Amino acid sequence: MEISERLEGEIPVVTIKGDIDLESSPKLREFLKTKSSSKCAKLLLDFTGVSYIDSSGLATLIEYFQATQPFKGKLALSSLSPRVRNVFEIVRLEQIFSLHPDTNSALTALNS
Amino acid sequence: MLLAYTSLTLRAFASIGRSLSGRSTLRVHATFVQMVNVGVNSLPTVGLACLFMGLVLAMQSAGQLAQLGATERVADLVSFAMLREIGPLITAVVVIGRSGSSITAELGTMKVSEEIEALEVMAIDPVRYLVVPRLLAMIIMMPCLTIIGEALGLFGGWLLGVNSLSLDPLLYITRSLQAVDLKDLYTGLFKSLVFGFLIGSIACTYGMEVRDGAEGVGRNTTQSVVSCLLAMLGMDAILTAIFFFAT
Amino acid sequence: MSETKSTHALEVRGLVKKFGPRTVLNDISFTLKRGEILVIMGGSGCGKSTLLRHLIGVLKPNEGEIHVLGTDITKLDDDGLAKVRRRFAMMHQFGALLNSLTVGQNVALPLLESGNVSESIADLVVKLKLELVGLTGFEHLKPSEISGGMRKRVGMARALALDPELLFCDEPTSGLDPVMTAVIDQLTLDMVHKLGITAVVVTHDMTSAFRIANKMIMLFEGQIIAQGTPDEIRNNPDPRLQQFIKGEADGPIPLKLSRDDYIKRLLSVD
Numbered sequence: 197m198e199i200s201e202r203l204e205g206e207i208p209v210v211t212i213k214g215d216i217d218l219e220s221s222p223k224l225r226e227f228l229k230t231k232s233s234s235k236c237a238k239l240l241l242d243f244t245g246v247s248y249i250d251s252s253g254l255a256t257l258i259e260y261f262q263a264t265q266p267f268k269g270k271l272a273l274s275s276l277s278p279r280v281r282n283v284f285e286i287v288r289l290e291q292i293f294s295l296h297p298d299t300n301s302a303l304t305a306l307n308s
Numbered sequence: 309m310l311l312a313y314t315s316l317t318l319r320a321f322a323s324i325g326r327s328l329s330g331r332s333t334l335r336v337h338a339t340f341v342q343m344v345n346v347g348v349n350s351l352p353t354v355g356l357a358c359l360f361m362g363l364v365l366a367m368q369s370a371g372q373l374a375q376l377g378a379t380e381r382v383a384d385l386v387s388f389a390m391l392r393e394i395g396p397l398i399t400a401v402v403v404i405g406r407s408g409s410s411i412t413a414e415l416g417t418m419k420v421s422e423e424i425e426a427l428e429v430m431a432i433d434p435v436r437y438l439v440v441p442r443l444l445a446m447i448i449m450m451p452c453l454t455i456i457g458e459a460l461g462l463f464g465g466w467l468l469g470v471n472s473l474s475l476d477p478l479l480y481i482t483r484s485l486q487a488v489d490l491k492d493l494y495t496g497l498f499k500s501l502v503f504g505f506l507i508g509s510i511a512c513t514y515g516m517e518v519r520d521g522a523e524g525v526g527r528n529t530t531q532s533v534v535s536c537l538l539a540m541l542g543m544d545a546i547l548t549a550i551f552f553f554a555t
Numbered sequence: 556m557s558e559t560k561s562t563h564a565l566e567v568r569g570l571v572k573k574f575g576p577r578t579v580l581n582d583i584s585f586t587l588k589r590g591e592i593l594v595i596m597g598g599s600g601c602g603k604s605t606l607l608r609h610l611i612g613v614l615k616p617n618e619g620e621i622h623v624l625g626t627d628i629t630k631l632d633d634d635g636l637a638k639v640r641r642r643f644a645m646m647h648q649f650g651a652l653l654n655s656l657t658v659g660q661n662v663a664l665p666l667l668e669s670g671n672v673s674e675s676i677a678d679l680v681v682k683l684k685l686e687l688v689g690l691t692g693f694e695h696l697k698p699s700e701i702s703g704g705m706r707k708r709v710g711m712a713r714a715l716a717l718d719p720e721l722l723f724c725d726e727p728t729s730g731l732d733p734v735m736t737a738v739i740d741q742l743t744l745d746m747v748h749k750l751g752i753t754a755v756v757v758t759h760d761m762t763s764a765f766r767i768a769n770k771m772i773m774l775f776e777g778q779i780i781a782q783g784t785p786d787e788i789r790n791n792p793d794p795r796l797q798q799f800i801k802g803e804a805d806g807p808i809p810l811k812l813s814r815d816d817y818i819k820r821l822l823s824v825d
Binding site: 426429 | 613641652653654665713
């Protein structure tokens with residue numbers, strides 16, 4: 197799994213490539229920890245390159261979401277493949293995370 | 309059963325070896341939990357048993373030694389016998405009855421309720437997960453228990469010597485110390501270490517080999533206690549011969 | 556994610572198992588494609604649990620091959636078997652939970668033992684999985700403090716903890732009330748249809764079997780007497796199969812001895 201970051205205006209857009217599984221989710225966790233400790237106000241995770249996410253990946257995202265609550269940080273996820281979206285929906289996480297079909301709509305949601 | 313015993317023991321050592329070489333992790337916390345079970349919780353029983361044995365040894369020897377006019381030699385005999393033989397032996401007997409049987413019963417029950425099979429299917433090695441912590445706890449705690457047991461046994465002899473035989477309290481202690489040397493202490497402790505290994509490995513084998521439900525648990529627990537006792541006494545004879553007889 | 560990507564999740568060829576002189580499984584062969592649900596049916600003692608125990612590598616067959624996720628597990632050593640086992644999971648008939656651990660610790664066990672997961676992540680996964688089986692808030696109870704049906708569902712949560720590619724269930728719905736049976740069936744369907752895993756379910760609950768199966772196998776006295784889609788099974792004329800599906804007391808599956816045999820046995824002196 198590879199993580200790369202670019203700025204879209206003032207919003208960091210993080211592109212993840214590869215599977216998020218037991219092997220790679222600790223790496224994502226490290227990355228998100230730096231974001232939450234720097235009180236990143238808005239964050240967009242681009243899932244275009246993600247073909248698989250397991251429960252440890254979901255838990256990693258939930259942990260970040262918990263960490264952003266005190267400083268009211270916003271998180272959006274974009275471009276999830278149907279299979280990845282199913283993983284979220286089976287445990288009803290689409291009700292917690294804001295999931296978007298593409299980066300543009302996600303950016304709009306973050307800016308509103 | 310001998311085959312199962314050998315194979316389980318080898319697997320346990322292989323597992324410890326893998327942990328030490330960093331290829332898997334040792335369950336340190338679980339080992340401490342077992343050390344409390346096996347060791348700390350056995351302490352009152354071991355202490356009392358050894359104290360009584362100290363009293364008994366002193367009483368039995370007092371009559372014989374008085375005929376020779378050497379009542380003060382009770383101190384020599386008690387400390388000699390306690391360090392070399394009685395301490396490790398009584399501690400082992402108590403631990404077999406208390407912890408050896410409970411290890412067999414616990415593992416046996418887990419076997420019957422498919423818990424061990426479930427571990428295997430989850431790719432968790434039951435030897436690493438269950439056997440190694442129990443075996444290590446046994447090996448570590450037996451010498452610790454033995455040394456405390458021996459101290460209480462010596463104290464029992466001293467109590468009787470001072471109170472009933474009117475021996476001088478300080479002289480008794482000096483004689484006790486002079487009668488033994490370091491070899492008596494460490495051979496006794498080495499014995500207890502070997503006993504710990506035997507009890508742990510035998511009790512685990514009988515537990516892991518349980519068949520036929522609750523009846524099997526009962527049968528193997530009895531068998532485990534009997535085998536532990538015999539193996540321990542047999543090993544005692546061998547070690548005594550090596551340390552004190554053959555040399 | 557995985558190295559061997561054969562199209563079959565399971566492939567069993569010519570499996571024979573004997574316990575002493577008794578043949579309990581005779582020439583069992585079948586395949587299962589990825590993303591399908593196989594239901595293995597049969598009466599008590601027909602060998603279906605024995606078959607399942609072969610598929611998860613607990614028993615070794617006398618003859619035959621068992622390919623699980625592309626690997627023949629009959630030829631593997633302990634380490635090789637452990638490697639395949641990390642990719643599948645099993646829900647045991649009675650849960651087979653570790654009684655010394657709490658419900659939460661049981662579900663977290665495979666995660667923590669995999670060595671890559673920190674405790675806080677494992678805790679969150681435990682919450683997700685317990686919610687799936689309707690047991691949110693039961694983390695801190697011991698298995699002895701919950702009912703048999705709940706233990707079973709905890710077993711399901713534990714089986715799903717590592718997101719297996721292949722899930723084995725032994726009688727997943729026996730002893731559950733109708734609502735929970737439907738919940739577990741729906742969960743199995745969701746796992747397969749939405750996440751693309753493969754499931755093997757051993758059951759004699761016919762309602763549940765026809766609700767979830769893509770493929771069915773009927774075992775009778777250690778042999779496969781029918782296999783196919785649910786429709787093929789329903790329309791199979793074999794009277795033994797029909798008796799089993801309809802749950803009739805009288806039929807070709809012998810329950811009682813004939814009148815003469817019965818009287819002969821009662822009156823014979825050994």
